[in-house]
Amino acid sequence: MIDRRQDIQGLRAVAVLLVVAYHCGLPVSGGFVGVDVFFVISGFVITRLLLREADEDGNINLRRFYTRRVRRLLPALALLIVVVLPVTAVVQSPLGSMQVAARTAAAAALFVSNAVLFLEPSGYFAAPAAMNPFLHTWSLAVEEQFYLIFPGVMVLAAYVATRRRASRRRVTFALLLVLSALSFLLAMHLTATDGFPFHAHNAAFSFYSSPTRAWEFGMGALIALGEGRIQRWGRRAALPVAVLGAAGVTWAAVAITAADPFPGFNALIPVVGSGLLIIAGSISSRQPISWVLSSVPMQWIGDLSYSWYLWHWPVIVFANNVLSTEYHWLLPCAGVLSLLPAWLSKRYVEDPIRTGRKLADLRASRLVAVSVGLAVIVSAVTFGAAQIATPEIRDARAQRAAHLDVGRGCIGNMPDEERTRLRCLWPEGGEVNARSVVLIGDSNAGQFAEALIPAATQQNRTTILATNAACPFVELVLDPAPPGCIDFVERWLRALADVRPGLVVIASASSDYFLANQHVRFRLPHAEEWTEDDAGKGRLWQQGIAAVLQKLAGAHVPVVVVHTLPHFVNWDLYKCPGYEVWVSPSRCGRSTGLAETQRQQNTATLAERRAASGLLGVSTVDLGPTICPDGVCRTNDGSRWVARDGGHITVGEAQRLQSEFTRLIAEHARS
Secondary structure, eight states: OOOOOHHHHHHHHHHHHHHHHHHTTOSOTTGGGHHHHHHHHHHHHHHHHHHHHHHHHSSOOHHHHHHHHHHHHHHHHHHHHHHHHHHHHHHSOTTTHHHHHHHHHHHHHTTOHHHHHHHSSSOTTSTGGGGOTTTTHHHHHHHHHHHHHHHHHHHHHHHHHHHHTOOHHHHHHHHHHHHHHHHHHHHHHHHHOOOTTTGGGHHHHHHHOSTTTHHHHHHHHHHHHTHHHHTTSOGGGHHHHHHHHHHHHHHHHHHOOTTSOOSSGGGHHHHHHHHHHHHHHHHOSOSHHHHHHTSHHHHHHHHTHHHHHHHHHHHHHHHHHHSOGGGGGGHHHHHHHTHHHHHHHIIIIIHHHHHOSTTTTOOHHHHHHHHHHHHHHHHHHHHHHHHOOOHHHHHHHHTTOOOHHHHTTOBTOOTTSHHHHHHSEESTTOOOOTTOEEEEESHHHHTTHHHHHHHHHHTTOOEEEEEOTTOOSSSOEEESOOTTHHHHHHHHHHHHHHHOOSEEEEEOOGGGGGOGGGTOEEEOTTOOOOBOSHHHHHHHHHHHHHHHHHHHHHTTOOEEEEOOOOOOTTOOGGGSOHHHHHHOGGGGOOEEEHHHHHHHTHHHHHHHHHHHTTOTTEEEEOOHHHHSGGGEEESEETTEESEEETTEEOHHHHHTTHHHHHHHHHHHSOO
């Protein structure tokens, strides 16, 4: 029987505490690195277990290994899915978030939720993802995929060692070192670049995928393989190694943020820190940090770490759904409250199935069939229930239809790409000439497509659509921003100056990049210093938009800058609780005064007006009064939705703006 390392159990407690604290909104900006700590621990513990088994029995019993993993992981996960999904029908919206939860739950039961979440349009740190009660299962999927593949790697290494009459541990170490190095290099490449193979989805693939996370497990595995040598180090080395490890994990938790590229180089800090803490415990447990990790409270939390990790996030998501914004300070209480279902799950489900006598003979195959089958069935029923809708719900769902830039695949399209000519030019087969109208910017430009395209067509003008989500048409570098954002701006600027169309309409969600909860920082393209304060960002925004307008004006291209429409910050019909939506989606609406909205958005608006001032052929327009009649901005007028979400109007509302764009083209475009 392999000895139980109390310091490892305490390190599990550290990992889960970091994750829970981060999700509760406590001041640990990098608390999500707790997952990386878990990965290192798993690599160490599993490798240690398999090595001990190989030494004692002469081989690795895969059947026994997988039986243990099934008993440890699946029943608790199935229980979570079966309990949480019915709650989503009450708390979450059948307009979208309920369906996403059901899809992710089914994928979690099948060990592929990381792949499903990678395919979702929003990333781990985006607002829509925060409404998914199964978002956190991506890490379980990565871990389960590791468990499926890693024993095979160990068996392969043993086979190679036998054929070459070499040391099994040395061959295993060399193989894992090579695989871990390749995994780390892949993570570095995909996190930092926008090249092969996933382009704009590189960072998401790097975050969610097993190949780019394998090196973290590899770190723990390599330590386990070298544990015999590590234990011969002098005891004096234990404390400095432990201090370095604790410093690395602590620094990562407080200094890394969601805006930093991750994983990749930044992930080295918590991964190496965790590895050093494990090494310190292998050298000697008689040092202060191991004593803290081995304390009774840390052991209790460590024992509960898997259950607490499973349950904390759904409880926080549901609290987030139910509590209004002013009560979000209560979210830490939700994190603590989740200890209750976590303890109940461990006490009455996990422990009896893992170690109880009555269920000791339950075959793993039956346990898999029951756990996975039940979870998938409940997921399917929940997804089906979300499709059952009143006419009002169906109507609201229809009004959330995507705009043309999304539907036609014009996100991030470049001027010289074939798709720009085939999909993003109206009418099809038209020619780009001196009368053409170009609509360009981020997704706030895309929302005007249904207004501008027919308005231009009515005046016998072709229209080009060029949008890039979260990439405003300014000469600034934003962080975070989609890969290749500044390249998108510069290439379109050159193309517009060369073609000299009849009118360029620029629209961006300008004010959103100033919101504190978006954590966006600015710098000029050739500068190194980032700016984060509102006043400084306002000055840079004026310089960035002025650089664009001056180049277009210098090429004698008429330009209209459309100021950001009134936004409803933190509002989304997608987030509306199910018990409200089922009664009537219109109950989920919001209204605010136009003057108050304009005051909140004034920094960006003023910067754009100043940038356009004095430039020949450059104008700005504020459509806020049109969208907000009588000085009141509303998300909906009864069952007619004006706002698609907090930052975009609906397709129907865009169509109602056609006359405004007809006037803008007639007044400002070159004849």
